[in-house]
Amino acid sequence: DFLFAKATVVIDGAPASLWTGTSPIANHPDPALLPLFPNAGMRGLRKWRFEFRTQLSQPAQQVTLRWHDFAPDRITDPLDPPPLPVTGEIQAQGLVDPFMLTPAEPAYTWSRVSGGLGDRLATYPIPTAVTKPISIALRYGLGASMLATLLLWRCSTRRLPVAAGLSVSLGLALILFQTPQREIPTEQLSAAAKALHLNMYRAFDYTDRDTVYDSLALSVEGELLDTVYEEIFASLVMRDEGGAVARVTSITHHGVTPNTPTLLTREGTPRWSSMVRVQWTVRGRVTHWGHSHQRADRWSALFLLQETSDGWRFTEGVFEERIPEDLEIPDVL
Template identity: 35%
Template sequence: MFAALPAGASGSFGLHPQDGPHVDVRIAITDDQVTLSLTMNLVFLDELIPQRREQADLIDPPESSQTIAALLEYFASEQPLLVDGEIVEPRIEALYIDDPSPELMPLFPRTGMRGLRKIRFELIYPLSSPPDRVQFTWNSYPMSELTGGPLVIKAELTAEGILDIVEFTEQERGYTWHRTGQDIQSRMLQVPEPVVQQEDSSLLSTISIIVMAVGAIVLIAMLVSGRPAEALATLILMVILVPLFYLVGRPGNTPPTKEEARTIFDSLHANVYRSFDYVDESDIYDALSLSVDDELLEQMYATIFRGLIMQEEGGAVSRVTRLTPLNFDLENVGMLSRPTGPGLPEREALGFNVLYTWQVEGTVTHWGHSHSRTNNYTARYGVIATEQGWRISQMQPLEQDRVDDDPEFTLDEDIEL
């Protein structure tokens, strides 16, 4: 249950220097348990459960049992977890303490090794049945060295396949999660269906009969009058015209207006980013397939995923917290080529091309706080009508600019995520 990591291994915990108390909180809700994964430095631990140790900046192996007992008592009594109205007692799955390099000590002039050394453990709350409601409480808010006020604890919560951010403050200490029961389809914005232009079958039949009757009369007259060449030409013309008439008059998709195209694309584009609220890659692909044509899925996944990575935060993947359309130019409406697999013939489908500019605000949450980044993007897209509905079939990224506060842009209404 106790493990000490080797010297220099603090990087495995994700070093984020702060000369004061800090904690990283991650919550996972499944059908059979709630898991609270916590990583904190000894400064925060001592605020949580004051206890005496032989060395203030170290937890020796013999002292681990005392620490585990104190943690279990604290979370059971001071921060109880309620599932469907009933208190659930936790157990500690494992407890690890790192052994950071002394070379990092200059980053912590006030708290020293107590601020640098971290403890990590998981609280497991076993469940007898899938939960409908889980109530969390957080009651420890040491003073922040950055703000001078009580810490604001931001936690990552994963449930029903979705990653969300939960915030605990000294004023708002509780959070209640409710099961939604929603599947992937119901989490997406509704996209208008392609409008099918219906034929008038009765009129079509009447005209076809008239064309056939007139043609037959002309054909007989030409044969009687001894003009076989003209009769043959009339027969060929009838063979061509009648099927062509049906072909032109068959049902088809009606081209969207500019306003309709804007509504279609805004919804599809927002759903692309909503797909990345999911944690598992398979769920992300399933969600993307509701907005993106099959041949573009891999490229779309890779492009959006790269855009969500924050290199300045160690390559962490951010969560989109705001998506704002900036500019929409409808370039053309008509028949577009639909990508096919290798060796397959090209196909066409009714669709439209747009030149689109949008803004994305992404957030990475760790060590109880978050880092945000805002980027503007411009790309050219193709959208086609398929048997399953409208889908993005083409994408050509053009520009990407990092912005934090750009007064030159007048933002359209945000897309709800």
């Protein structure tokens, strides 16, 4: 009744019914729950696990889980306990998505992914080279100088003004020749780098190693592919929790700073490239039976962002720094 008296699970807009349950299983007494012992006795030291199943006539396209009543968290504050968040993760279509339910956000909705790997990735406007403003100014200046020199040559008998006009025109032409004519705006490179970096972590939403690699290859290529996999996977393994792999819950970018892009010719084709420094914090959570642990790391890395035949990719890079951060929020039961 506690779970299903209200519409706890809604599948494709209709409350799920005809649930069948398994026998509840209790774990061993947990010392972390000792603050509950004075009021609840041994019951407060044990956690119970229930499993419920239902049958569907066709694969679900959308599933919503809504939690209606939140227990008081007497461990955090025995006198004025806040609501106890409910955490979990959903495994479907080869993906693992963690979620947290709170009184402010009491529902989580899962939607079926109908497309391929790219449907889960962040998108960005393709960086496009534009003519530099200084190049436009130089062209107008060169045109005006040549016109003035021509008028002086036809209308004046004095050679000095004509020579001066020719000198100015030649100088402007030389500067124009040596000045790069096009550039890619910094904000476009920053947006592309931020999206590709975010997609590096989204690849680890998958549980199959080959699928993780296939998803990573949409953001990274070359030898950097193995480096990124090893660095990120190692950072998600919580060795003090028996080697459990944390699931990424958020990425916060503190800085995405591209250098001035250069146009290089590779295999006969001109390609743009830029070194980009990325600074970010990644937060993750590993969920066990009855509780979850959270962690956060602050990173700094330098990547080479390049235009390739398959689109923009990180092709080289160095992970410079990783600093664990202390989380002010406690582990969630």
